[in-house]
Amino acid sequence: MTLEPSESVPLPLPPPPGRGPSREYRAAVAFMIGGGAILVVALLLSGSFLQTTPPIRGLIALVGVILGVLAMLGTAYGLSSGRRWAVAVATPMLVLLVLAGAIETIFALTRSTIHIPIGALLAIWALRAPLRTPVDGSGAGRAWGAVGALAFGAMLISTAWPVVSSLALQSGGPFIVGKESLHPTLELSCPGTPGAAPVAVSVAYDWRWSRAEPWAAGNDTITLAAYIDREFESAGYNLDMTTHGSAGIWQSNVMIMEPQGFVFGIDLEQAGFEPGSVGFGLISSGEGPSPHGFIDVQATYLHAPVDTNRPDSAAEWQVQTHARCEW
Numbered sequence: 001m002t003l004e005p006s007e008s009v010p011l012p013l014p015p016p017p018g019r020g021p022s023r024e025y026r027a028a029v030a031f032m033i034g035g036g037a038i039l040v041v042a043l044l045l046s047g048s049f050l051q052t053t054p055p056i057r058g059l060i061a062l063v064g065v066i067l068g069v070l071a072m073l074g075t076a077y078g079l080s081s082g083r084r085w086a087v088a089v090a091t092p093m094l095v096l097l098v099l100a101g102a103i104e105t106i107f108a109l110t111r112s113t114i115h116i117p118i119g120a121l122l123a124i125w126a127l128r129a130p131l132r133t134p135v136d137g138s139g140a141g142r143a144w145g146a147v148g149a150l151a152f153g154a155m156l157i158s159t160a161w162p163v164v165s166s167l168a169l170q171s172g173g174p175f176i177v178g179k180e181s182l183h184p185t186l187e188l189s190c191p192g193t194p195g196a197a198p199v200a201v202s203v204a205y206d207w208r209w210s211r212a213e214p215w216a217a218g219n220d221t222i223t224l225a226a227y228i229d230r231e232f233e234s235a236g237y238n239l240d241m242t243t244h245g246s247a248g249i250w251q252s253n254v255m256i257m258e259p260q261g262f263v264f265g266i267d268l269e270q271a272g273f274e275p276g277s278v279g280f281g282l283i284s285s286g287e288g289p290s291p292h293g294f295i296d297v298q299a300t301y302l303h304a305p306v307d308t309n310r311p312d313s314a315a316e317w318q319v320q321t322h323a324r325c326e327w
Contacts, residue, residue: 024133026126027090028079034097034119035072038065054218054304054316056175060168064161071155078147085148087133090126093155097123100159171317174214177273177303179317181210186299190325197284197293197327201226201237204279205299205321212273220266221252221302222278223311225259228295237295240281247271249278253309259298265308294326 042065048058075093078086101120108115144152157164172178184207192198203224228237239260243251248271253263264278282295299322302315 021129022132023126023129024079024087024090024131026129027094028076030094030097030119030122030126031072031076031079031090034122035069035076037118039069039073042066042069054176054213056213056215056217057165057169059215060165060175061161064158064165067154067161068158071151071158075151075155078151083147085145085151087131088144089148089152091131092152094123094127096152096155096159098127176316177209177211177213179303179319182301182303182319183208183210184299184301184319184321186297186321186323188295188297188323188325190295190327192327198325199284200240201282201295201325202279203281203297204277206275206277207301208275209273216268216272218268218304219308220268221300221305221308221311221313221315222249222264222266223261223298223300223302224264224278224280225255225261225298225300225311226282226295227259227298228282229293236285237282238285240283243278243280245278246276249276253311255311261297263309263311292327294324297323297325299323 042062046062071093075086075089079090097119101117101123105115105117105120167173169175172180184205187204187206189202189204190198191200203226205222205224226237237260239254239256239262241254243262243264245251245264248267248269250265250267251262252265255261255263260282262280266276298320300311301319301321302313303318304316305313306315307313
């Protein structure tokens with residue numbers, strides 16, 4: 001009777017009496033601890049992934065985490081089940097963990113921070129044990145199989161994901177629009193007689209996009225700030241609290257001192273990357289004549305700001321536009 005070769009190698013997880021743990025056993029433990037810890041942390045922080053600015057950053061980061069968890073837990077299951085592909089791919093994955101941990105540690109030292117590469121330490125612990133079932137190098141490709149190649153590929157991509165995602169998430173890249181894609185227009189209407197201050201000033205800000213992000217989410221901010229220069233004891237201007245704006249825009253803050261103006265928030269999920277407009281008015285207080293003066297308006301568009309209520313909030317990028325009304 002002839003027995004056909006089996007596609008799996010029986011590998012009991014507990015080491016036999018009198019012998020030390022094999023590399024297969026230690027690798028399964030290392031992958032279960034590493035993948036399980038990453039999964040728990042990802043679940044606990046899942047809400048924060050979607051609160052990044054812009055939210056696509058969190059989703060892209062989550063892809064790398066998911067790939068790493070699937071690769072490690074899947075390989076751990078394969079090792080515990082005695083799968084030939086898992087035995088063949090375990091050592092390369094452990095070496096990859098060691099290299100990634102070394103690079104992360106060196107990078108942390110350049111930033112004067114301390115990083116403990118737990119995954120790399122577990123991998124070194126597993127590599128110190130001998131293989132119970134050596135894999136013939138000439139048949140490594142056949143031993144890996146499609147499943148092993150997918151597992152190692154997922155692990156490799158997950159390890160390199162911080163670099164890949166940082167390149168993909170640059171402004172102007174495939175996922176985040178750059179400032180060159182925004183085309184704003186700022187106009188001031190200052191009707192009045194020559195040599196006299198206008199009774200009312202209308203401020204209108206319009207914009208359009210030359211491209212859109214694949215996922216319109218999060219909030220943008222527009223700040224319209226008016227700087228008024230006039231002669232002493234001459235007419236001042238008060239804000240007309242009636243503002244206007246296109247869909248998805250709300251008034252998030254008011255500036256009543258110098259400068260005067262408004263901060264508007266834009267809900268990109270509602271407004272998308274369609275053309276939009278917003279504006280407000282200034283009304284003369286009528287305190288006295290102003291033979292000479294001017295009003296400078298500065299419009300600032302913030303893409304993906306950290307705080308939509310602050311005109312000086314940190315953001316992905318900003319574009320400023322100026323306009324003047326002089327008499």
